Amino acid sequence: MENSLIDIKEHVKKYANVITNLINVDVGIVDKNMRRVTGTGLYKNIEGVLALGSVYQNTLKTGKTNIIRNPRQHELCSECLDKNRCREKLEIATPIYCRDEIVGVLGLVCFNDEQKEKILNALDSYLNFTKQIAEFIGIKFYEYQEEASQKEREETFNQIFNNMAKGVIVSDCNDIILMVNNIGLKKLKLTASPLGKNLKLISQNETIMNEEVFKLFIENSEYNVAGKIIPLALPNSKKANAFLFDDIQKINSSIVEIANADNTITLDNIIGNSPATIQLKENIKKVADSTSTVLITGESGTGKELVARSLHNQGNRKDKPFVVINCSAIPDTLLESELFGYVKGAFTGANQNGRMGKFELANNGVIFLDEIGDMPLYLQAKLLRVIQDKKIERIGSNKSIDLNIRIIAATNVDLIKNIKEKKFRSDLYYRLNVIPISILPLRERKEDIIPIINNLIYKYNKISDKFVHTIEKDVLTALTEYNWPGNVRELENVIELMINMSSEDGVITKKMLPENILNISEKNFSSADKVIFKDDMTLDNFEDIEKKYIEKALSVYGNDTDGKKYISEKMNIGLTTLYRKMKKYNIK
CATH class of the missing domain: 1.10.8.60 (Helicase, Ruva Protein; domain 3)
Known part of the structure; x- marks a missing residue:
């Protein structure tokens, strides 16, 4: 709402009475909208009425003091709406400034010749006196505006302060609490006012969701919170701090919401009527509530993450975090910090606030280690310790973090083969392979x-x-x-x-x-098919038929190891036997 001189009319009235009492003339004061603020004599008790005088309007417009020695005959009076009722003998209209803005007009009005003569005989003195009174009114109006603005700022600040989602504690340079918002009182469960009490914050050199973890002490009470300290400058130029914080429980709830944002996968998302798929669903139901580690194996594209998410959603941890990390998609140099996190200053280039790792993020829930077969050997040793000890340490920290976590791993590589080739630890394999789940191609x-x-x-x-x-x-x-x-x-x-x-x-x-x-579809009826269904077929051409079958199978299922394994299974022979037959028939 716009401020007006009417807002300080009681103060303005005092100045008007001072003028009248000193020089015995009537006073009329209007605001910048030509509304009468106060006055004496004929202008007394008509606050808020719209003034009609054209002289005041000109003063508001030009910012000049107007001296009207001959009212009704002066050129400014020609447009006055109150001309015919005017009884004035002399009028002086002085602008009232507040900083560089005209906020009103102070008018001196004489209604008889004696008053007029008195003013004109000492005109300069009265003009200076009137100008000073106008300045006093302008200063008073400025003070009022500043107070109103300060009050408005305080009300706005208090509304924001008490409606923030985070708790806020403001303390002075001596750590004495000056303010606490409503949500802060609620988060700390404070029933008595903490104002005036001593505040102490001790950083734990850890972060959760990019918020630094602190121990907060108010007198003898201790709280675990996460937040940030923001330096403030109070109006009295004294230094202060605002501590914006959340309780750890609230942050952990947010972590669960973020981690589970995409976890809407259930058993219904595993589509299929084959015996293998039906059995897969049954197995998931049986082991869903277990805390044992699961190793999901299957070719690329078979839906290993789908099975892992279904397993989580079916179990008693479905409302807890489900955190995914692809061990093959992250460079080896970054994988350790992704898994275990780090404290601030742990290494060059580290985030200055530190970072929470995936294991910590998944605490109380499930972590899904996809493509576990691509994990470097040195990290396999650390993972083995995590599984055995149920603890982790952030990089650069010697503080252990207890874990209540279920591990689900997945791979599309042959881990037994990798073990033989010294690419995967056998002890880790047996720790992971407690509950094996194999997905058929x-x-x-x-x-x-x-x-x-x-x-x-x-x-x-x-x-x-x-x-x-x-x-x-x-x-x-x-x-x-x-x-x-x-x-x-x-x-x-x-x-x-x-x-x-x-x-x-x-x-x-x-x-x-x-x-x-x-x-491939157009090759369904190949020459091998035609040989099979010939009416004059005899055992003499069996080798020819077998050769053509193997050639057709290789063209359909591929000439790689996986294709040959599949062909040998369908022919009910060993892979070595298939190679021997290929050599016999000169199949390259």
């Missing part, structure tokens, strides 16, 4: 392909704003017969591609298939 559970396709069509219809409702039979045949070396991840990419390529008719046709799947 998609080619070994083809009953899951159609349900997964249906689920993906629903998903990408929503994402792409499409309405795909039909897949042609030969497309489904091609998709179910394909080997899927990239597993579910590859299948998802193919479905996303075909939905994006689909027309408004909502039908997926064979021409939408990726070229690699289309080419």
Whole structure:
């Protein structure tokens, strides 16, 4: 709200009475909006009434003092709305300044010739006197504005101060508490006012969620909090500090919310009707509440993280943090600090506040170590100690942090082979492999392909704003017969591609298939198939048939080790036998 001279009318009235009593003339004072503030004589008790005089208006506009010796005849009076009722003999209008702004007009008015003559005989003296009174009024108005602004600032500050989400304690340079906001009183459970008491803060050289951890002492009471100290300058120029803080419990709740923000995966997200998938779900239910470590193995793209999240969500820690770290995606030099965190100043380039590690972030919940097979050996030793001791230490700290945590690890590499090659510790492997969960590749559970396709069509219809409702039979045949070396991840990419390529008719046709799947589909009836179904087939050409079968299988399932393993399993022979047959038939 805009301030006006009317707000200090009691003070202005005193100045008006002083003038009248000293020089025996009437006084009229208006604000910058031409509203009468106060006055004497004819102008007494008409506060708030709109003045009509054109002389005051001119003074407000020009900032000049106007002396009207001949009212009603002066050129300024020609436009006056009150001209016909005017009885004035002399009028002096002096501007009232507050800093550089005109905030009103002080008017001296004579209604008889004796008053007029008296003023004119000593005009300069009366003009100076009037100007001084106008300055006094301006100074008083300035003081009022400053007080009003200060009060408004204090009210605004108090509203912000008491509605902050964090607790705030303001203390002076001697650590005496000056202010505490409402949320601060609540967080510290203070029933008596702490104002005037001594405050002590001791840094623990740790951080949680980028907030420094402190022990806070008020008299004999101790609190564990996290926050920051902000230097202040009080209005009296004395130094002070504001301590913005949260209680550790509140921060831990925030950590859980952040860690679980994407954890909406349940058993229903594991799609499939194959015996292997049904058994997988049953196994997850059985071990979900256990605290034992889990090792999930399976080829890339089979959904190991999906299984880990389902396992967490099914268990009794589902409301606790679920923290993921990909051991192959983070450089070796950074992985240790990511896992264990560090205190401030632990190493060159470290965050000045220190940092919480993933293990600490996951405390009371679950940590998922994806691609555990790529963890460097020196860190494997540290991880082994964490599993055994249930404790960690931040880099640069000698303070142990107790852990109540469940570890789920996953890998797509053969850890037994890595152990033989001295790339993975055998003791760590046995510590991790307490509850083994193996996920079959998609080619070994083809009953899951159609349900997964249906689920993906629903998903990408929503994402792409499409309405795909039909897949042609030969497309489904091609998709179910394909080997899927990239597993579910590859299948998802193919479905996303075909939905994006689909027309408004909502039908997926064979021409939408990726070229690699289309080419394999067209080789289904190869020369080997024709030999098998010949009516004149005899045992004499069995070796020819076997050779062509192996050649076809290699073209379909791949010439790498995984492909050959799969072919040998389907032929019910050992891998060594397959190599021997390939050598016999000169298959390269």
